[in-house]
Amino acid sequence: MNTEVPRLSVVVPVFNEQDVLPLFVERIRPVLDELGLTYEVVAVDDGSRDATPVVLGLLRRRWPQLRVVRLRRNSGHQSALAAGLRRARGQYLVSIDVDLQDPPEVIGDMLRLAQREGLDVVHGVRADRSSDSVFKRWTASLYYRLIQRMAGAAIPRHAGDFRLLSRTAVDALVALPEHLPVYRLLVPWLGLPSGEITYTRAPRAAGRSKYPVAKMIRLALDSIVGFSAAPLRVATWLGLIGIGICAVLAGAGVTAHLSGTTVPGWTSLLVALLFLGALQLLCLGLLGEYVARIFTSLQGRPAYVVAFDSATDAEPAEDALCRL
Known part of the structure; x- marks a missing residue:
């Protein structure tokens, strides 16, 4: 077990992403290596039902910094993100989706901005959503306007879950007694010093979106009901x-x-x-x-149940088969 505290943790929720995972690793690994600091990549497998666990096991053999946290069942994107936040050890933490719509190359800019200006939060803000459908752009704009009006929080427009957090911000989030957290609302609510980095959102690299209309509606409902009366x-x-x-x-x-x-x-x-x-x-x-x-x-039921963490637990049988 590696007890060294990394300088940076990258948390990546994963659900049925066997096609895009190799592309994601191929692109993000050089970016993190070039930063010249210790890091870990915490891939949270949210109960995938395809070959994602096997692919993660193979990738972990070739990339020592890759850490796999596996949940026993599919608990949802925000719960998987919560599991990653609680288990990541880095002094800084970046959350990013695996679909490569958010560019890993921006991580270095986020880290430099946070260190230069002493920020606890750096939001990744989408400057261009042309890769999204007209319906997705319209509903996203409606969502942010509604949330800002009802919750009254200073929420950056078009900022999703691509962000950098300091250890102070992570500890504050973990301490909150939220059963169904929506971090794009909770992070601004903390009121910590924050900044923004704009980027152009790209099309999905491979596979299909794991956020259909039903899940978008559920997220909007969780945001409104969970954050405002x-x-x-x-x-x-x-x-x-x-x-x-x-x-x-x-x-x-x-x-x-x-x-x-x-x-x-x-x-x-x-x-x-x-x-x-x-x-x-x-x-x-x-x-x-x-x-x-x-x-x-x-x-009092937990929002997620961790089945395996490669940083602390013995190797599961299906990962051992990857060596054969």
Whole structure:
């Protein structure tokens, strides 16, 4: 077991990325070697079901700085990132995705900026999203505008999970009692000295995106519900608006009855019932999201379970087969 504390840790969440992993290592290894400092690359295998564990085992044989942390089941991108943050040992930590849309060459610029200006956080900000679809660009812009308005945090626009953190920032994040962390909100919330490095986002190097629309919606919901009570206030305002509309309709009905112009009709009644029913279900759904999170927190179940860490554990059987 290597007990030396590296100067830099690079945390890479991985899920079913057998095609892009060799390309990622081929590109990032020269970048890190040229920095001239001790480092480790913590690849967190988020319960992959393809040949990713075997590929990681083969790559680890040829790259001593590669460290593999394997989760027992798929726990999600943010949970895999949390596992990497807790296990990384570096004085500085960089989180980056394996798909090579975020360029590893920017890591050196991040590190130099942090050291020169004494920063605890350096965000990687996408200056160009032309590689994304029109739908992805539109939804991303809507997401950041909504989060900034509801959470009230100084969140850099178009900054994802590509960032550099000092050991101070990492320790502060790890100490937070967040069950479902969304780090693109938590990191700015810390209020630590921060800076930005802009870069051009590239197309995915290989494989398919692991963030379909359903996961994007889940991330947006986790961001809003997990970081702000604004949806509960929205439910309150919707209830007040509904009461106002019902009062107007009731007044109109009483007026029509007194004037003798009442006509039997089911349309207005049906519309009112549907409106009120939808409003109630929406409010109950918003309330249910918060109750579900309270229930999950009270259960105390971990967001992820680590099955293997190459820095501390014995070699698993499937990795031993890679030598044959």
